[in-house]
Amino acid sequence: MTDALPPGSTIGILGGGQLGRMLSVAASRLGYKTCIFEPAGDCPASHVANFHLKAGYDDAEALARFAEATDVITYEFENIPTDALDILERHRPIRPGREALRVSQDRLVEKDWLADLGLTPAPYADVPDRAALDDALARIGTPAILKTRRFGYDGKGQARIDSPGDADEALGSMNGAPAVLEGFVAFQREISVIAARGLDGAVACYDPGENLHEGGILRRTTVPAAIPHALATDAVLLAARILGALDYVGVMGIELFVTDSGLVVNEIAPRVHNSGHWTQNGATIDQFEQHIRAVAGLPLGDGSRHGDIEMENLIGDYSDALPGILADPAAALHLYGKAEARPGRKMGHVNRRR
Amino acid sequence: MTDALPPGSTIGILGGGQLGRMLSVAASRLGYKTCIFEPAGDCPASHVANFHLKAGYDDAEALARFAEATDVITYEFENIPTDALDILERHRPIRPGREALRVSQDRLVEKDWLADLGLTPAPYADVPDRAALDDALARIGTPAILKTRRFGYDGKGQARIDSPGDADEALGSMNGAPAVLEGFVAFQREISVIAARGLDGAVACYDPGENLHEGGILRRTTVPAAIPHALATDAVLLAARILGALDYVGVMGIELFVTDSGLVVNEIAPRVHNSGHWTQNGATIDQFEQHIRAVAGLPLGDGSRHGDIEMENLIGDYSDALPGILADPAAALHLYGKAEARPGRKMGHVNRRR
Known part of the structure; x- marks a missing residue:
C-alpha cells in the first residue's frame, strides 16, 4: 500500500x-x-x-x-x-505504460510482438503496397480482411476480400494508410479474457466470456464461456504472459479464438473492454474498479464471479427494447447518456443474470 | 411506461x-x-x-x-x-410527495400517524413542557429517551433519562425545542425493511436486514435477518400498508423492533436508507436505482437478493481498516469522497459477501 x-x-x-x-x-x-x-x-x-x-x-x-x-x-x-x-x-x-500503447496501437507491431512472445496470432501479412497485397493473398488465401494498421475499432478501417478481384477496391478503401492482411481463422468460439496486473506485479483474471460479434461489433458476451477448464486455464496463463512481458499495470482485454489446435490471439486492448462489462453484475470488484485499483496502486480484487451473466450491447436505437429490459427482474441496465442513437453506436448494455 | x-x-x-x-x-x-x-x-x-x-x-x-x-x-x-x-x-x-414529508418530519406526528394506521410505535408521549415530561415519565417509566420532535438524526437532539432526576438536564438540552419522550422497547432484534412503491402503485421490498446500532448510529446491517419467514412477511405487509396510505412514490426505510409481541415501528425515513446499502452488492437493482426508477416513473425491480451480505459503516477515521478491506476479496468498498474524517461522521461503507 x-x-x-x-x-x-x-x-x-x-x-x-x-x-x-x-x-x-x-x-x-x-x-x-x-x-x-x-x-x-x-x-x-x-x-x-x-x-x-x-x-x-x-x-x-x-x-x-x-x-x-x-x-x-x-x-x-x-x-x-x-x-x-x-x-x-x-x-x-x-498507466498502463507506454510499451502497451506502442504494441497495441499498430496491428502489425502487435502481431509481430505476440508471435515473438511465442503466442499464435491469426495469419497475417504486412501490406505496404499493392504488390505486397498480392503476395499476402497468395500466401493467406481468401476470404481475408484488409485492415489499417492504426486507428481501427468496431469494424472501422476494414475491408473484406472474398476473391483476388476485390483487392483493388479493398486497398483503395484504406485511403493510402499502411495496412495488414488478416486471414480468417476457423474457430469454434470467440472468447475473451479480462486480465489485470497490479503495481506490485500481482495478476488477477476474470473467468473467460464467450463473445458474439455482428458486423465487426460485439453484440453479446456470455459467462462462463462453454469451454473446458483446461482451456480456460490456458487463456489465463497466456494473459499473464502478455501482462508480464509488458510490465503492465491495469486491466487488459484479450480476444481469443478457440480453434481445434488451441488458442489464437485475435487482439489485445490495453484498457477496460466491452466484453468485461458483465463484471458489473457478476463480480464483487468489476473491471472498472479493478483498473482503478491497479493504476492507483491498490491491491487487486481476485476477480471471482458470483453469477452467470449474459451481457448484451444496446446498439443504435434501443427504445423498443427498453420496456422489456426494465420489466425483466434479472436485467441490469447500463446506459451511457448519449443523446443521439446513431446506427452502430453503442448506447448502453444490459447484464442479465441467467 | x-x-x-x-x-x-x-x-x-x-x-x-x-x-x-x-x-x-x-x-x-x-x-x-x-x-x-x-x-x-x-x-x-x-x-x-x-x-x-x-x-x-x-x-x-x-x-x-x-x-x-x-x-x-x-x-x-x-x-x-x-x-x-x-x-x-x-x-x-x-417524489416522494409532501404527505410523506409532513409525517416524517415530526416524530410526534409520525407516531400518531402510525398508531392511527393500526401499527405499533414505541411507547411515546408529547412533551410540550416540564409538567408534561413528569406525566410522561410517570406513564412510560425509565429509562426513556427525550428527543426533539424535528431535525434529529444519527442520535443528535436526543437525551437519555435513566431516572426522574435526569429530567431537568434532558429538557434543558432540547434548547426549548418541542420534544417527545420515547420509552425503551425490550426488543430481540432491530430490523429494517427497504420498501419501494412505483408511480403505478406497485410495491417491491428487499429482504429485511438486521441492524446493529452503536451510540445512536447504524454500525452494521446483515441480510438476511435471522427471523422466521412469517415475521419477514409481516414486515413486508406492514411496509406496504405505510406506503399505500401515503400514496408513496420512491424508496422508504422502515426501522422495526422485533419483540415478543410482534413488530414495533421505530421510525420511517422517506428516502433511501443506510440499512439498504447492502443492496448495492446483493441485489440486481439496488435501493438507489429502485428509488430513481420510482421517481422517474419506470417499473420497479423486484428486489430479489442474490447473496448474503454484511454491510459495515466506516465511521470517523477508517484509515487503519482500509488495507484489510482492500485485501479482502469478498469486500466491496464504497467511499463518499469526504475530505475530513471527523469522529461520528459516516465516511463510507463496506459490503461483504458472506
Whole structure:
C-alpha cells in the first residue's frame, strides 16, 4: 500500500466515452476524484466526473494543465497521439505504460510482438503496397480482411476480400494508410479474457466470456464461456504472459479464438473492454474498479464471479427494447447518456443474470 | 411506461451527501442527468452529478431555477423547509410527495400517524413542557429517551433519562425545542425493511436486514435477518400498508423492533436508507436505482437478493481498516469522497459477501 494513492486523489482519464464514464463511477466508489480529457462537450464521462477538460490532443498547454491537475493518468482508448503522451509523461505516470500503447496501437507491431512472445496470432501479412497485397493473398488465401494498421475499432478501417478481384477496391478503401492482411481463422468460439496486473506485479483474471460479434461489433458476451477448464486455464496463463512481458499495470482485454489446435490471439486492448462489462453484475470488484485499483496502486480484487451473466450491447436505437429490459427482474441496465442513437453506436448494455 | 421520464432527462436531488451521491450514480446508469441542490461546496454528490446548484433553502430564486432545470425533484433527507417545498412544487413534481414529508418530519406526528394506521410505535408521549415530561415519565417509566420532535438524526437532539432526576438536564438540552419522550422497547432484534412503491402503485421490498446500532448510529446491517419467514412477511405487509396510505412514490426505510409481541415501528425515513446499502452488492437493482426508477416513473425491480451480505459503516477515521478491506476479496468498498474524517461522521461503507 506504500505506493497507493490516498482517497481524495485525482485520476486523470484520457477519453470521455462510456468506458471513461464507468471508470469515473468506479473511481468515485474508492473515494477518488476524476478529471476527463476529451475534446467533445457533453461526453458520457463528463456527466459523472469531477472535472472535464475540453481540449484537443494537439493542445500542449491543456495537456500539461490536465497532467498537473491529476495524480496519475490512465485512458479509455489506445489511439492516443505519441506527442500527447510525451507531454503527459513529463508530469505524471501513465498507466498502463507506454510499451502497451506502442504494441497495441499498430496491428502489425502487435502481431509481430505476440508471435515473438511465442503466442499464435491469426495469419497475417504486412501490406505496404499493392504488390505486397498480392503476395499476402497468395500466401493467406481468401476470404481475408484488409485492415489499417492504426486507428481501427468496431469494424472501422476494414475491408473484406472474398476473391483476388476485390483487392483493388479493398486497398483503395484504406485511403493510402499502411495496412495488414488478416486471414480468417476457423474457430469454434470467440472468447475473451479480462486480465489485470497490479503495481506490485500481482495478476488477477476474470473467468473467460464467450463473445458474439455482428458486423465487426460485439453484440453479446456470455459467462462462463462453454469451454473446458483446461482451456480456460490456458487463456489465463497466456494473459499473464502478455501482462508480464509488458510490465503492465491495469486491466487488459484479450480476444481469443478457440480453434481445434488451441488458442489464437485475435487482439489485445490495453484498457477496460466491452466484453468485461458483465463484471458489473457478476463480480464483487468489476473491471472498472479493478483498473482503478491497479493504476492507483491498490491491491487487486481476485476477480471471482458470483453469477452467470449474459451481457448484451444496446446498439443504435434501443427504445423498443427498453420496456422489456426494465420489466425483466434479472436485467441490469447500463446506459451511457448519449443523446443521439446513431446506427452502430453503442448506447448502453444490459447484464442479465441467467 | 407512459409517465416514464425518457433517458436524458434531469433528476433534481435536494441534498448533496452520500445518499445523493449514490442516487446520482444510479441515475447515470439509467441514462439520466442529475442536478444537486446543496449549500455546501465540494459535497459528496457534486463529484458525480452533472450539475451542482450551490445555494441555501431560503434562496427562493435559486430554488425556482433548480426546479426549472429539472424534470422531477427528489431528496436525500426529510428535513427540508416547508417554504422551500412550496416553491419547488409550483414548478415540478416532488417524489416522494409532501404527505410523506409532513409525517416524517415530526416524530410526534409520525407516531400518531402510525398508531392511527393500526401499527405499533414505541411507547411515546408529547412533551410540550416540564409538567408534561413528569406525566410522561410517570406513564412510560425509565429509562426513556427525550428527543426533539424535528431535525434529529444519527442520535443528535436526543437525551437519555435513566431516572426522574435526569429530567431537568434532558429538557434543558432540547434548547426549548418541542420534544417527545420515547420509552425503551425490550426488543430481540432491530430490523429494517427497504420498501419501494412505483408511480403505478406497485410495491417491491428487499429482504429485511438486521441492524446493529452503536451510540445512536447504524454500525452494521446483515441480510438476511435471522427471523422466521412469517415475521419477514409481516414486515413486508406492514411496509406496504405505510406506503399505500401515503400514496408513496420512491424508496422508504422502515426501522422495526422485533419483540415478543410482534413488530414495533421505530421510525420511517422517506428516502433511501443506510440499512439498504447492502443492496448495492446483493441485489440486481439496488435501493438507489429502485428509488430513481420510482421517481422517474419506470417499473420497479423486484428486489430479489442474490447473496448474503454484511454491510459495515466506516465511521470517523477508517484509515487503519482500509488495507484489510482492500485485501479482502469478498469486500466491496464504497467511499463518499469526504475530505475530513471527523469522529461520528459516516465516511463510507463496506459490503461483504458472506
